[in-house]
Amino acid sequence: MTVGWLIDAGVFDAYHDELAAAVTRQGHAVVSVNRPNPPYEWDDTGFSYRKAFPAGSCVIAHADIDLITRVADDNIWTPGAFATVPNFFCSHYYAHFGRFLLNRDYVMLPFAEIPRCRDFLFDTLGRDDRLFVRPDSPLKIFTGLTISRSSFEKDYEFMGFYEFPTESLVVVSSPKTIASEWRYVVADGRIVAGSQYIDGGNEVSLPAMDASAFEFAQSVLAAGYQPDPVWVLDVCRSDDGGYHLLEVGGFSFASLYGCDKDAVVKAVSAVAKSMHSSKRG
Template identity: 25%
Template sequence: MRWAIQTNLGSRSDAEALAAVCRAQGHAVAPIVRPPFSDAAPELDTDEATVFYGSSSLIDSVVRDGRWRPGAWALDDDYASWIERYGAHMLNVDARFLSLEELAADAELANSEALRFCRPSADSKLIAGQVDSGAALVAWARRVLALEDASMDPDTKLMLAEPVGLSDEWRTFVVDGRVVAGSHYRSYQRLEVSPDLPGEVVAFTEALLARGSPAPVVVVDIARSGSGLYVVEFNGFNSSGFYAAELSAIVAAVSERA
């Protein structure tokens, strides 16, 4: 069992901590240096089971190439599909989905100062989730379409939703439907990292994924809004930050699954 870990990430702390835990558990670690702006698959043999960890561009290239097992766990659907499967348990259940081109052409939104939350519909790092007025989002979409070397094409699907107030947010790491570790990471929009993971968050996550999971190994962000718990989003494991989650439990469970 081998872990291939990118060493030139913007923040190296997660990668360094992960590599140390992998070695402590007896797993080989292959350092990966990702050239800037590269979309090529890494140069690494396929002689043994390998789990990759690194930037979204690295993980996308591993999934596209498909040579390694397991390599990485890509999510098999998007936010619209998650709403179909999990319904009102999704935070943005009333979201609207449209392409970048459709957003740029939306005359009603172009004249709206009402705030909207915007993010890619898929598990993608093309843009970070952002809250802005409808008019500002339309103007942004038009600017992106005008770029000759845009990273988003006109058909890129986006999600728009009304902003929702959140009191607490947690990140859970799930392997085959079981929460193996987690961390609190935000309170009232402020970063607040601690290993606190309430039992009700674990129970909520596992009950929800009993309906099916976007991937065998997946990261699920959960939030409290009012008195209820909701899924903020699902994330691919191989590029997700760990916050204060117990790395030894994550490495053990993921390695066994691989």
């Protein structure tokens, strides 16, 4: 069975050609798309991405979250996207992976409640009068950042600039210093590829060579929870030398960095074919 790969060339331009070549080498089909310009929505172009493959096809989309959400909602392909977004909210997967987390000393509360709870949060979780805050949502409403007691009003106003609903949950934890970060692709319950993407605070795109990071990732998998048939797992090493779970995410909207693209295509296509066959059967 041929698997179709719909790849967002604009978002993943750093490795688009490499991934497309791996898809082609393995006998599958690839269609590359870019967000319509000048900035139109897909609605304005008659949902042109839907013409990439016939309805009912076995297709994997790898694109920005907007397009991935549309593909998932369309449900015209199988699997379409590996992106069960509700499973990647912190409030969901922390219940399964809490003991592995870098930010395991945390509280969750509505964004609007941060000012009222300011003293409690700083007194309980603050380090050097700083706190770490990130959204519960995996949709990157804003990236995780630190706020300080001395510039609280300014920092809080900056987060509010992103205009997400004030009742949206945020995770508040003590700030940590991260030395290195790795991303592992998990397919059908096993790690199939990995890449280091932060080294000493610098962005890199290298094969994952750290045996301890891989061993730690395996221990997370051993917990037995699978948020999706294919997903990504991010591991970090903190400045004290310990390894921790940074976050998990949906494969279809996650960068692959320096992962072995042939290994990714082989494993992810196999899962897609199995799901397509099961649905037809």
